[in-house]
Amino acid sequence: MPESPTLLCWRAPCVALDLAIDASAPVAITSIRPAGAPAPDARLAAQPLVEMTALGHGRFPGSFRRVDTVIGAELRHVSHDQSVDGPWHTLRVVQADPSRGVRATSVFEAHESAPAVRTWTEIEVAGDLVIDAVTSVAIGSFLDDAGVESVDDIVVARADNDWIAENRWRVEPLREAGLIDVDRAAHNHQAPRTRLALGNRGSWSSGEQVPAGAPAATDASYALAWQVEHNGPWTAEIGETGRGAYLALTGPTDQEHQWSVRLRDGGSFRTVPVSLAVAAGGLDDALRVLARQRRAIRLPRPADESLPVVFNDYMNTLMGDPTTEKLLPLIDAAAEAGADIFCIDAGWYADGSWWDGVGEWLPSATRFPGGIAEVTGRIRERGMVPGLWLEPEVIGVRSPLATTLPDGAFFQRAGVRIAEHGRHLLDLRHPAARAHLDAVVDRLVNEYGVGFIKMDENTMTGPGSDLYGLAPGQGLLEHARALLEWLDGVQERHPELIIEACASGAMRMDYAMLSRLHVQSTSDQQNPIRYATIAAAAPAAILPEQAGNWAYPQAGMSDELRTFCLVNGVLGRMYLSGYLNRMTPQEVAAVREAIAAHRVVLGDIRDRLPVWPLGLPAWDADWTCLGLHSGDHAYVSVWRRAGDAAAGLRLPWAAGRDVEVAPLFPADAGGWAWSWDAETAVLTVTAPTVEPSARVLEIRAV
Structure with missing residues (x-):
């Protein structure tokens, strides 16, 4: 046998x-x-x-x-x-x-x-x-x-x-x-x-x-x-x-x-x-x-400890069209609101249309007549760290670098250089490609004083590169590993540099990248009502302390819509935008209150685990909910987009006990109400209006 x-x-x-x-x-x-x-x-x-x-x-x-x-x-x-x-x-x-x-x-x-x-x-x-x-x-x-x-x-x-x-x-x-x-x-x-x-x-x-x-x-x-x-x-x-x-x-x-x-x-x-x-x-x-x-499995650096609040000028704001004139009042307003970093997003390197001409990453003299140093200097004067958007892995087909870099520095198939969406794709296995990107990042950090890079990737590679006689997929795998090695080298040379992972929002959301990088953009979604389910679901895929959720309040929003918009960013890493410089003092005060609440959450966010009291968020759900839980305590964001006026949040960690519930943001409950059933461990919350509404609650079992 x-x-x-x-x-x-x-x-x-x-x-x-x-x-x-x-x-x-x-x-x-x-x-x-x-x-x-x-x-x-x-x-x-x-x-x-x-x-x-x-x-x-x-x-x-x-x-x-x-x-x-x-x-x-x-x-x-x-x-x-x-x-x-x-x-x-x-x-x-x-x-x-x-x-x-x-x-x-x-x-x-x-x-x-x-x-x-x-x-x-x-x-x-x-x-x-x-x-x-x-x-x-x-x-x-x-x-x-x-x-x-x-x-x-x-x-x-x-x-x-x-x-x-x-x-x-x-x-x-x-x-x-x-x-x-x-x-x-x-x-x-x-x-x-x-x-x-x-x-x-x-x-x-x-x-x-x-x-x-x-x-x-x-x-x-x-x-x-x-x-x-x-x-x-x-x-x-x-x-x-x-x-x-x-x-x-x-x-x-x-x-x-x-x-x-x-x-x-x-x-x-x-x-x-x-x-x-x-x-x-x-x-x-x-x-x-x-x-x-x-x-x-994360590889944290001292720079990761600060968990800064980032203001970015892009979403529902400048949308890739920054100039000195537009940026200076935004910088002042972001500083007044309490941001730590001010990131100038796309467009800073081009006089006009730029999509298929990128690659050199030199500031536009037209956008910045006094030089980009005037803008980055203002950012530092206001107590913030300057940041820049960068899409390092592409060279536009109209860029001078498309002709000066060797063919081996680009993805190829059958001897033909790949072009997608007006861009060629750098192959980081090649020393010339890495040397070019090293020079770009070193210049941004050493000459412009940049301490934050929003690293985007909007152009897919396709199956890969068959250069060196390899199968295309093996060429892509070797490039992907070379990209990680390049990032490791950048962080070794610039240990205080914070890098955000972004790829058309969250198209490269993985823990090869996020084991190294600081924060991940969770979306490019411009509708704050739609963003709620994205923000609530993100901690199922990434850590809450890396979930860069946009909050882009605007002047003239109703109180409830502005609150809804800001709640999106509180239980994660708030990625602030919006024309704060056009707001009334009351509107700015609401933004400041949201940032203050967010900083409370950041105090121990790395010790908390996500919970979903309404289940994993469904895309079209009327109500959605995310909690960050630790021991007897949780911060809970609740969004009501439509449907019934009330929802029952399941809190099994508090079963059989009394709970203390208090609004964290805004501090005024604004008509929201709640009741607790200790036997079923369900907290019933009620929103006061048919307009989309959201709150962040602090819940403690006693």
Whole structure:
């Protein structure tokens, strides 16, 4: 009889990971759960830990899915080792397929602060192999961990993403999301080939979907949240097998992204990292664990500690048309309101139309007759730090640099330089491209005194570059990694420089970028009523202390609309705009009050976790809500856009206790009212008007 598999039980302070090791089968994860949680009774999850295809070595049976790979099925355990380095616990599991000369190492890292792991796969090839897909992780244990028998008992959370329509989260049964019940019994219990496939293409890692999600038990007893930490294309796939179900996470693949890489004679490849976060609870619990994991993997700098309030002249204000005359009164007004940074957005480098002429990043003498130093000097005089908008990765087709930089500094396909939306795309693998960008940033910091850069990316790369004979997807992957290395170098040279991540709003919202950068623009949405759901949903995808939510009040707004607009920015990182210089003293006072409330929240925002008392926000919901919770206390933003006059907020952390509720912003409740039911743990809030209205409440259980 064959020997039973043994369990490798790896323990970190907050997470338990069990893997089956079998001489006749590949290594498989059989459980991932919070430390101290009981192990599942069933151990049926035999999904191979690593799935990999290569030219000549595909899947059996064939399908579009990332599993059932021939190489993945032939991998066998070779060795494993564990280590500890400060707060990080590491497990390395080595497998091999000797017949194909493949060696696969799965690396797991767990920080002492979160029930989560960060993981990736390292491939070495002894012979000659063209790899066209390899998983960062494949896991089939979540049915067993949830204690359910089939995907009938699983729901899934995922989010669509698009320009001005970011973070559209939805939760639905996995059967409705794509895993159709095909009556396996009628087909001899063969596994169906359907799948729920998520992903993005090109350099916009969140251009179509947020690189995060979670399957969870319908009874809220277990949830497994995931995120892909890559500033480029990725896939996430949930499918059903004869053994149960699986989740497979990858970076680029040939099938989806024209990616492949040839490895010869000891050549190696490392997949993009991903994180898995687990909770013995529901989806909200797992998303909160994912927030703890994001804090663990961040690389903070001293400059991140200040959490400054940024005024940016763009949104619903100058809209890319700055001049000295327009900026000076805005600077004075932003300083009076209490901003810490004043960022001059797009247009500062061009006399007129500029979209397809960018690249040199030199101030316009027409816009700034006295030089840009007159404007940046005024910013500093008013006690703020100057900032500038920059789109470093593009060169306009009309820019002089389009002819002076070498062809190798640009993305190419078949020897032709790529042009998209009037721009060429810099390839940061090339030293001339990096040298150009280093010179630009050094000039902005050293000559103009810039301490903040809004780093935008409005032009997608497409599949990538085939320069150097590589598959386009591999060219893009190498560029994406070179971009991260370039950012690391910039921050090493300029440790006080704060960089905001932006790509047409939030089209590159991932934790390859956000592990390094300070704040993320959450949208370009110009309608404050629409922005409410974006602001409320953002902390499901990014940390609240990185969620740059626009607040752009205008002179003449009604009191309720102005308040609604400002509430959007309070429970995150307020990104202030609007013609503050045109406001009455009463209107300016409201802005100052919002900033003061925001600074109260910033006092311990990095210790708080997001909660959604009305559930993850639906795009068209009449009411939406976000809370930042810690212990017995929460700050809660509530937006009423339409519909019923009242809504019930679920606050399970205060169940059975009295609560104290007070308005944080505005300090005057303005007709809003609330009542508490300790038994059901529901706070019923009532808005006084049919006009859209919002408040920030401070809630304490006593």
